[in-house]
Amino acid sequence: MARKKPVRIAVIGCGTISGIYMENLSKRFSIVELVGCSDLLPERSAKRADQFGIRQMTNAEIYADPEIEMVMNLTFPEAHFEVSRDALNAGKHVAVEKMMTVTMAEAKELKELAKSKGLLFGTAPDTFLGGGWQSARKYVDDGLIGQPRTFSAVCTTSYQPNTPKFDLSPDYFFFPLHPGGGVPYDLGGYYLHNLIDLFGPVRRVSGFGGNPEPDRTYSNPHHPKYGEPFHVDTTTTIVGALEFANGVLGTILFSSDSSQSESFLVHGTQGTLVLFHPNFYSGRIALRRVSSAPAPMFPPQPAVPAPPEGAIVRGVTTETELPMLHGFLENSRGIGLADMAYALRNGRKPRMSADLGLHAFEVVDGILESARTGRTHEMQTTCERPKMLAATALVGTAQEFALDD
Numbered sequence: 351m352a353r354k355k356p357v358r359i360a361v362i363g364c365g366t367i368s369g370i371y372m373e374n375l376s377k378r379f380s381i382v383e384l385v386g387c388s389d390l391l392p393e394r395s396a397k398r399a400d401q402f403g404i405r406q407m408t409n410a411e412i413y414a415d416p417e418i419e420m421v422m423n424l425t426f427p428e429a430h431f432e433v434s435r436d437a438l439n440a441g442k443h444v445a446v447e448k449m450m451t452v453t454m455a456e457a458k459e460l461k462e463l464a465k466s467k468g469l470l471f472g473t474a475p476d477t478f479l480g481g482g483w484q485s486a487r488k489y490v491d492d493g494l495i496g497q498p499r500t501f502s503a504v505c506t507t508s509y510q511p512n513t514p515k516f517d518l519s520p521d522y523f524f525f526p527l528h529p530g531g532g533v534p535y536d537l538g539g540y541y542l543h544n545l546i547d548l549f550g551p552v553r554r555v556s557g558f559g560g561n562p563e564p565d566r567t568y569s570n571p572h573h574p575k576y577g578e579p580f581h582v583d584t585t586t587t588i589v590g591a592l593e594f595a596n597g598v599l600g601t602i603l604f605s606s607d608s609s610q611s612e613s614f615l616v617h618g619t620q621g622t623l624v625l626f627h628p629n630f631y632s633g634r635i636a637l638r639r640v641s642s643a644p645a646p647m648f649p650p651q652p653a654v655p656a657p658p659e660g661a662i663v664r665g666v667t668t669e670t671e672l673p674m675l676h677g678f679l680e681n682s683r684g685i686g687l688a689d690m691a692y693a694l695r696n697g698r699k700p701r702m703s704a705d706l707g708l709h710a711f712e713v714v715d716g717i718l719e720s721a722r723t724g725r726t727h728e729m730q731t732t733c734e735r736p737k738m739l740a741a742t743a744l745v746g747t748a749q750e751f752a753l754d755d
């Protein structure tokens with residue numbers, strides 16, 4: 351059988367994350383052909399064009415090129431709307447990094463625009479397609495923890511104009527402290543896409559959130575703007591309660607206003623899944639269970655402690671590390687776009703879809719609305735769970751077969 355015709359793509363936005371994207375999109379996926387890139391700062395697109403042997407272009411040249419079928423929008427969140435809209439209007443399929451836009455109104459407009467033009471429009475993060483998260487999904491679907499009932503997701507960090515994260519160059523633009531880039535959207539986006547992949551659509555949300563200190567100061571004496579004011583114009587903390595349509599309940603806490611702490615636990619009737627930071631494609635997954643102690647083996651093992659007796663625990667809590675069941679365990683940024691390219695060629699639904707991105711965005715938006723009104727927010731959007739990838743742990747180029755369905 352002849353190889354499928356690769357989908358010609360261009361990247362708009364050649365900043366921090368573009369390196370690994372372009373590395374993967376030019377080498378790992380035979381279904382795409384990376385032909386060009388652009389950036390508002392031409393020195394950035396020149397560097398990437400040179401690095402990957404592709405054309406340095408302007409946004410307008412990308413839109414006007416009839417050979418380019420799909421655009422990967424890697425601009426910062428405030429530019430997501432304009433670039434995605436212009437690319438869709440030029441007839442390109444679009445994949446955009448998280449989150450889809452900065453406002454719900456913009457996100458809905460883009461989804462409708464793509465629909466009216468019959469174009470694919472997918473929103474990253476695509477880590478939920480990584481081998482670790484697909485394995486977690488299979489463990490949940492196969493009933494390893496019985497019926498999933500509850501979860502808790504905590505991701506806190508400290509982003510201030512004086513942390514090491516903040517570059518010392520006077521013009522450095524750290525988007526997580528600008529509109530649409532705050533941790534609830536940025537790192538929170540990874541958790542939300544994965545939660546929806548694990549449990550399906552959300553029915554309603556409530557919570558609190560805001561920004562405890564919008565006016566801050568460059569406090570690093572080494573920074574050229576030391577002592578100057580810095581306005582943080584984004585939500586930096588949210589705490590939310592989520593009720594999924596399948597009955598699963600859980601809490602999220604995403605904040606850049608305190609020190610670093612992470613945990614992601616899913617509790618079921620038969621055990622707890624201990625999960626990893628969904629910014630990564632794989633990591634440690636463990637099954638935590640209260641059970642009887644394992645039988646002694648030959649040669650004799652050290653004495654097994656007697657099961658504790660008490661009001662709460664009768665038995666031994668074991669934690670067993672679980673194997674990865676799928677491919678794409680390494681940094682696979684671009685896998686969502688590659689899946690869209692297969693969706694285009696094979697005439698199927700893409701796993702990274704506008705419905706998923708819009709639904710995840712509404713969770714944050716709904717929690718902030720709940721914080722303002724004091725009422726629960728009934729979700730207005732919904733989405734299907736993306737189809738699981740084939741559970742075959744493969745390596746190298748062979749992994750791509752899992753997307754060709």
Ligand SMILES: NC(=O)c1ccc[n+]([C@@H]2O[C@H](COP(=O)([O-])OP(=O)(O)OC[C@H]3O[C@@H](n4cnc5c(N)ncnc54)[C@H](O)[C@@H]3O)[C@@H](O)[C@H]2O)c1
Pocket residue numbers: 362363364365366367368388389390391394409424425426427429432433447448449523525536
């Ligand atoms: N940095 C990360 O670790 C990371 C990881 C995963 C995903 N992301 C996502 O990827 C996207 C980009 O992140 P980043 O860290 O690379 O940001 P960045 O700020 O380093 O780069 C963004 C680039 O987009 C360019 N740009 C802005 N508006 C433009 C326009 N209208 N036309 C052309 N170019 C434009 C900027 O000049 C800049 O070079 C964001 O949506 C972010 O959420 C970032």
